[in-house]
Amino acid sequence: MEQNKPLVVCSGLTKNYGSFTALKNLDLNLERGRFIGLLGPNGSGKTTTIKLLNGLLQPTSGMITVDGAQPGRYTHSIVSYLPDRAYLSDWMKITDVIDFFSDFYRDFDRVKAIEMFKTLRISPLDRLKTLSKGTKEKVQLILTMSRRAQLYVLDEPIAGVDPAARDYILNTILANYSEDASVLLSTHLIADIERVLDEVVFLKDGEMVLHESVDTIREEHGKSVDMLFREVFAC
Numbered sequence: 001m002e003q004n005k006p007l008v009v010c011s012g013l014t015k016n017y018g019s020f021t022a023l024k025n026l027d028l029n030l031e032r033g034r035f036i037g038l039l040g041p042n043g044s045g046k047t048t049t050i051k052l053l054n055g056l057l058q059p060t061s062g063m064i065t066v067d068g069a070q071p072g073r074y075t076h077s078i079v080s081y082l083p084d085r086a087y088l089s090d091w092m093k094i095t096d097v098i099d100f101f102s103d104f105y106r107d108f109d110r111v112k113a114i115e116m117f118k119t120l121r122i123s124p125l126d127r128l129k130t131l132s133k134g135t136k137e138k139v140q141l142i143l144t145m146s147r148r149a150q151l152y153v154l155d156e157p158i159a160g161v162d163p164a165a166r167d168y169i170l171n172t173i174l175a176n177y178s179e180d181a182s183v184l185l186s187t188h189l190i191a192d193i194e195r196v197l198d199e200v201v202f203l204k205d206g207e208m209v210l211h212e213s214v215d216t217i218r219e220e221h222g223k224s225v226d227m228l229f230r231e232v233f234a235c
C-alpha cells in the first residue's frame with residue numbers, strides 16, 4: 001500500500017463505444033479515507049468509469065490505476081465492487097453465497113456478514129430466488145461491505161430499497177470501512193446520501209464538470225449537493 005499517493009489515479013481516461021465517446025479525457029485523483037459520490041444524469045458515464053476501474057472495460061486511451069496498479073489481479077484483491085445489477089445465481093442460499101465469498105476473497109469477514117444478515121432478519125437458509133428485489137440488493141451490499149478492502153465501489157447500491165432500509169444501508173457502509181479506505185458510490189438519490197459524502201464528482205455527457213469537497217460546496221456555493229446538482233443538470 002502506497003499511503004502517500006492517491007488511491008485512484010485517472011489520467012486522460014477515455015472510453016469510446018464504436019464512434020460514441022462515453023468518457024472523455026478524465027483526469028481525476030481520489031484520496032484515501034474519503035466517501036466520494038460519483039454523480040450525474042442517466043448516460044453521463046458513471047457505470048463506464050466504474051467498469052474501467054474494475055477492469056471490466058479497457059480504456060480507449062489514457063489510464064487508470066488503483067494503489068499504483070492497473071486493474072487486474074492485485075486491484076481485484078483490494079477493491080470490493082458492487083455492480084449495478086444482480087450477479088449471484090438465484091438457486092443459491094445465503095449460506096452458499098457466504099461460502100462463495102469466503103472461498104473467493106481472503107479479506108472477507110464471515111462473522112461480520114453473518115451478523116449483518118441477522119440484524120436485517122435475513123435467514124441464512126433463504127434462497128435468493130425467494131427474496132424481494134430490495135432484499136437481494138441488501139444481500140449483495142452486505143457481502144460487498146464485509147470485505148476488508150481499500151476501496152469500495154458501489155454502483156447504485158440503494159436504488160431498489162425502501163427509505164428506511166436506505167438509512168440502515170448507509171450506516172452499514174459508514175460503519176464498515178476502515179479509516180484509510182475509500183468509498184466511491186454512484187447514485188441518483190443525492191439527498192439520501194448527502195450526509196455521508198466527503199466529496200463529489202459530477203459527470204456530464206462523459207466529462208467531469210466538478211470535483212469538489214462537500215464542505216466547499218456548502219461554504220462557497222451556499223448550497224447542498226442536491227441543490228447544486230439540480231442546477232448544473234437542469235433539463
Ligand SMILES: Nc1ncnc2c1ncn2[C@@H]1O[C@H](COP(=O)(O)OP(=O)(O)OP(=O)(O)O)[C@@H](O)[C@H]1O
Pocket residue numbers: 017020022040041042043044045046047048049
Ligand atoms: N456497451 C455499450 N455500447 C454502446 N454504448 C454504450 C454501452 N454502454 C454504455 N453506453 C453508452 O455510454 C453512455 C454512458 O453510459 P453509462 O452506463 O456509463 O452511464 P451512467 O451514467 O452509468 O447512466 P445511468 O445513470 O443511466 O446508469 C450512455 O450514453 C450509454 O448509452
